[in-house]
Amino acid sequence: xxxxLTWRWVLIGLVTAGAVFVMWPPQEKIHLGLDLxxxxxxxxxxxxxxxxxxxVDAAMERLRQALAEKGxxxxxxxxxxxxxxxxxxPAVQTDSAVLDKVLEEKLPxxxxxxxxxxxxxxxxMVVRELxxxxxRQALETIRNRVDQFGVAEPVIQRQGNGDRIVVxxxxxxxxxxxxxxIRATAFLEIKPVVATADSEQELLAPYGGRVxxxxxxxxxxxxxxxxxxVGKRYYLVKKASVVTGRDLRNARRSQDQFGQPAVSFSLTPxxxxxxxxxTGAHIGEQMAIVLxxxxxxxxxxRAQITDAGIIEGSFTIQSAxxxxxxxxxxxxxxxxxxxxxxxxxxxxxxxxxVRGVRSxxxxxxxxxxxxxxxxxGAGINANVALILNAVLLLGALAAFRATLTLPxxxxxxxxxxxxxxxxxxxxxxxxxxxxxxxxxxxxVDLGFSRALATIIDSNLTTLIAALFLFQFGTxxxxxxxxxxxxxxxxxxxxxxxxxxxxxxxxxxxxxxxxPQTLSI
Amino acid sequence: MRFFAxxxxxxxxxxxxxxxxxxxxxxxxxxxxxxxxxxxxxVDFSGGTQLTLKFKQEPDLARVRRALEALKLGEVTIQRxxxxxxxxxxxxxxxxxxxxxxxxxxxEALDREFNGSGSAELDLNTMGADALRDALAQADPDRxxxxxxxxxxxYQTQATAVLQARKERGIFAGPANLDGVSAxxxxxxxxxxxxxxxxEFTVLAAEAVGPLVGKDLRKKAIQxxxxxxxxxxxxxxxxxxxxxxxxxxxxxxxxxxxxxxxxSVSGREINLPTVAALLTLVGYSVNDTVVIFDRIxxxxxxxxxxxxxxxxxxxxxxxxxxxxxxxxLTLLVxxxxxLFGGDVINTFAFVLLVGIVVGTYSSIYIAxxxxxxxxxxxxxxxxxxxxx
Numbered sequence: 001x002x003x004x005l006t007w008r009w010v011l012i013g014l015v016t017a018g019a020v021f022v023m024w025p026p027q028e029k030i031h032l033g034l035d036l037x038x039x040x041x042x043x044x045x046x047x048x049x050x051x052x053x054x055x056v057d058a059a060m061e062r063l064r065q066a067l068a069e070k071g072x073x074x075x076x077x078x079x080x081x082x083x084x085x086x087x088x089x090p091a092v093q094t095d096s097a098v099l100d101k102v103l104e105e106k107l108p109x110x111x112x113x114x115x116x117x118x119x120x121x122x123x124x125m126v127v128r129e130l131x132x133x134x135x136r137q138a139l140e141t142i143r144n145r146v147d148q149f150g151v152a153e154p155v156i157q158r159q160g161n162g163d164r165i166v167v168x169x170x171x172x173x174x175x176x177x178x179x180x181x182i183r184a185t186a187f188l189e190i191k192p193v194v195a196t197a198d199s200e201q202e203l204l205a206p207y208g209g210r211v212x213x214x215x216x217x218x219x220x221x222x223x224x225x226x227x228x229x230v231g232k233r234y235y236l237v238k239k240a241s242v243v244t245g246r247d248l249r250n251a252r253r254s255q256d257q258f259g260q261p262a263v264s265f266s267l268t269p270x271x272x273x274x275x276x277x278x279t280g281a282h283i284g285e286q287m288a289i290v291l292x293x294x295x296x297x298x299x300x301x302r303a304q305i306t307d308a309g310i311i312e313g314s315f316t317i318q319s320a321x322x323x324x325x326x327x328x329x330x331x332x333x334x335x336x337x338x339x340x341x342x343x344x345x346x347x348x349x350x351x352x353x354v355r356g357v358r359s360x361x362x363x364x365x366x367x368x369x370x371x372x373x374x375x376x377g378a379g380i381n382a383n384v385a386l387i388l389n390a391v392l393l394l395g396a397l398a399a400f401r402a403t404l405t406l407p408x409x410x411x412x413x414x415x416x417x418x419x420x421x422x423x424x425x426x427x428x429x430x431x432x433x434x435x436x437x438x439x440x441x442x443x444v445d446l447g448f449s450r451a452l453a454t455i456i457d458s459n460l461t462t463l464i465a466a467l468f469l470f471q472f473g474t475x476x477x478x479x480x481x482x483x484x485x486x487x488x489x490x491x492x493x494x495x496x497x498x499x500x501x502x503x504x505x506x507x508x509x510x511x512x513x514x515p516q517t518l519s520i
Numbered sequence: 521m522r523f524f525a526x527x528x529x530x531x532x533x534x535x536x537x538x539x540x541x542x543x544x545x546x547x548x549x550x551x552x553x554x555x556x557x558x559x560x561x562x563v564d565f566s567g568g569t570q571l572t573l574k575f576k577q578e579p580d581l582a583r584v585r586r587a588l589e590a591l592k593l594g595e596v597t598i599q600r601x602x603x604x605x606x607x608x609x610x611x612x613x614x615x616x617x618x619x620x621x622x623x624x625x626x627x628e629a630l631d632r633e634f635n636g637s638g639s640a641e642l643d644l645n646t647m648g649a650d651a652l653r654d655a656l657a658q659a660d661p662d663r664x665x666x667x668x669x670x671x672x673x674x675y676q677t678q679a680t681a682v683l684q685a686r687k688e689r690g691i692f693a694g695p696a697n698l699d700g701v702s703a704x705x706x707x708x709x710x711x712x713x714x715x716x717x718x719x720e721f722t723v724l725a726a727e728a729v730g731p732l733v734g735k736d737l738r739k740k741a742i743q744x745x746x747x748x749x750x751x752x753x754x755x756x757x758x759x760x761x762x763x764x765x766x767x768x769x770x771x772x773x774x775x776x777x778x779x780x781x782x783x784s785v786s787g788r789e790i791n792l793p794t795v796a797a798l799l800t801l802v803g804y805s806v807n808d809t810v811v812i813f814d815r816i817x818x819x820x821x822x823x824x825x826x827x828x829x830x831x832x833x834x835x836x837x838x839x840x841x842x843x844x845x846x847x848x849l850t851l852l853v854x855x856x857x858x859l860f861g862g863d864v865i866n867t868f869a870f871v872l873l874v875g876i877v878v879g880t881y882s883s884i885y886i887a888x889x890x891x892x893x894x895x896x897x898x899x900x901x902x903x904x905x906x907x908x
């Protein structure tokens with residue numbers, strides 16, 4: 001061991017240089033957690049029931065139309081309670097061969113059971129696929145939206161294979177707006193208007209108070225000239241949309257003819273074709289611009305429109321910008337619920353860093369002073385190991401792209417306290433051996449070899465706790481577990497290997513015999 | 521310098537006294553947990569929504585309470601955060617059993633109460649840089665003209681500078697604070713001084729944990745504690761003989777129970793970081809015990825036939841200076857964290873503070889005596905068996 005000191009120095013030098021290289025400059029290389037740099041952490045749930053329900057609704061509509069075309073409009077239709085299917089009562093005179101054929105053609109993904117009423121249920125596999133698809137689409141949509149408002153290093157991840165999505169947006173300074181933007185369903189539809197009225201009774205009076213099967217009732221706000229909401233207007237619209245948000249090519253903030261903020265959109269070529277055909281054939285009729293089941297406006301078609309439109313409402317500049325953004329990014333296939341939110345404002349994060357660093361330095365300074373006073377020469381040795389420990393720890397954090405959180409800073413500070421433990425164990429042992437009259441050389445050798453087993457034993461127990469913390473912890477706790485684990489492993493290197501090498505330096509400085517005394 | 525050189529304290533002599541002290545402390549803690557105020561679960565585990573608010577001046581807390589109680593979101597708790605002169609408060613509601621954006625509702629209610637209605641436009645204490653930039657681009661005080669995008673680009677730096685200034689102050693007290701923001705053009709500064717609002721409060725942080733996630737986190741925390749205790753036991757079992765393993769585990773439970781008792785008595789909340797601190801102290805406590813046990817094992821090999829009590833006393837004395845120095849230094853560091861680390865991390869530091877003191881004590885007065893007692897019992901039995 002005394003002969004090959006050189007490779008020890010080379011190794012220490014390389015490791016240190018490597019650590020400094022990967023962590024420098026620390027402001028850029030050390031990834032700060034949301035609790036330190038500010039930002040928003042959201043866990044949201046995609047309500048996949050919505051997507052299943054939408055699929056069932058569409059199937060009901062398909063079936064109703066197909067049967068009506070054959071001359072057998074069904075008597076009644078209703079979704080089942082669990083939303084995964086529907087029952088219907090065919091008209092009495094329905095030809096069963098026709099019915100079979102229609103069911104087979106129009107509802108291939110349903111399993112059908114017959115009785116007085118017919119029950120159609122989505123096959124389990126289809127339901128699973130629909131739910132999975134809804135989550136994946138939501139993930140994609142949220143990613144698009146986040147990209148549009150430009151956050152550096154966002155994290156948008158599905159949690160396992162379930163219906164939860166984790167969104168982390170560092171540095172966001174307006175969490176309320178971001179939350180609204182992410183959650184907006186933004187489902188745009190343009191639907192033909194059958195009738196409008198000021199109350200629901202009045203609207204449905206011509207239909208015997210019942211909503212016709214192919215239509216639905218929607219509402220919209222009525223505003224006076226100063227844009228105050230003064231009432232509600234009821235619209236009977238066709239269920240089938242002319243175009244939807246899927247046909248959008250682009251959307252941007254613009255102005256209406258009064259100079260008020262509005263959102264204008266343009267359609268894809270395919271959507272434009274549909275829109276052009278419809279508007280060309282229905283000049284003079286009303287159509288409703290519906291966003292998330294609310295009528296924004298219901299203009300009268302004056303000429304054929306092929307590729308563009310405008311959404312008017314009572315927008316502020318900001319809300320018009322935001323609506324254009326979510327329309328561009330696409331609609332969510334299902335609604336979203338926030339399960340967990342953790343927002344840290346930038347000033348709190350900054351305060352935490354300042355305090356964490358301050359208390360860390362205070363602690364470090366006290367330890368350094370004590371070690372010098374108590375162990376004198378050997379104290380320098382321990383302090384070098386200690387500082388190297390801190391540098392290597394930061395290097396490890398940078399190299400593994402680990403995130404430094406506030407509990408993580410606490411972990412580093414704690415590591416400083418624990419890292420000296422190994423040195424204390426060794427030094428105390430050397431003192432003991434010296435007290436027994438051993439030579440310096442022997443005392444150092446024995447001190448290191450006898451303390452080693454203890455050091456490994458005692459550090460492993462802390463490591464066990466840290467590993468389980470990492471396994472079960474979330475966010476900041478993981479940050480703590482990571483710094484603690486790295487700190488323990490690194491402290492074994494610095495306290496045992498580095499400080500041994502420093503001792504060897506002292507012991508072999510004078511050629512021939514080593515020193516007779518040791519400053520410890 | 522050297523403390524505790526060649527001490528010969530007979531630690532185990534008074535083990536019954538110390539054991540009673542420990543049991544008393546544990547009992548007190550349990551009484552406090554079961555019949556007293558009990559362990560308080562924080563937002564992480566109990567669910568709920570908590571805002572960290574900073575006010576311009578000391579607010580009328582009755583108004584805060586009234587505004588939040590009107591939302592009917594369950595019990596409202598208000599608690600000062602950090603130093604009194606910072607006017608910072610933690611306000612929390614217990615979420616009712618549904619999932620909703622409660623933090624938004626709370627901020628809106630407080631905004632109505634403290635800032636009146638219709639003041640939301642251009643409130644520099646709540647708005648973000650993007651919204652401010654767009655508002656400036658719309659009003660265009662610098663008269664740059666041109667298209668929307670180019671105006672937006674023009675005002676970006678000034679908006680960011682205003683937000684940076686708020687970040688440093690925490691909250692704007694009034695228009696005069698804008699004088700320090702050097703990036704503002706004179707026109708923008710006077711525009712903002714004239715038109716901008718400076719709301720009574722700003723939201724420093726918001727945490728909302730729904731019932732589903734709260735349940736999840738509770739499960740995970742309990743799993744983490746149980747599994748790391750098991751892992752620790754398995755390790756000790758593998759490395760030491762049975763009486764010692766049991767001694768170490770007894771010390772472990774002793775430490776956790778006393779620390780939980782301290783949490784209960786001091787009325788501190790248990791959150792995720794608290795659990796992390798508990799696990800760390802578990803690791804630390806075992807670490808400390810293992811050092812003493814290692815030494816006992818070493819001495820047992822050297823001095824066969826000597827009474828175990830003497831060997832244990834000797835081992836504890838020999839490791840005493842290490843125990844005191846390491847614990848003392850770690851304690852110094854944790855005290856620094858406790859004093860200067862800020863309120864966010866205070867309970868975390870508190871748990872470690874109590875844990876290190878108790879953990880050090882228990883390695884000497886719980887782990888070794890229990891190991892001693894069990895060894896004696898086992899030996900007596902063996903002797904009886906062979907004697908028969």
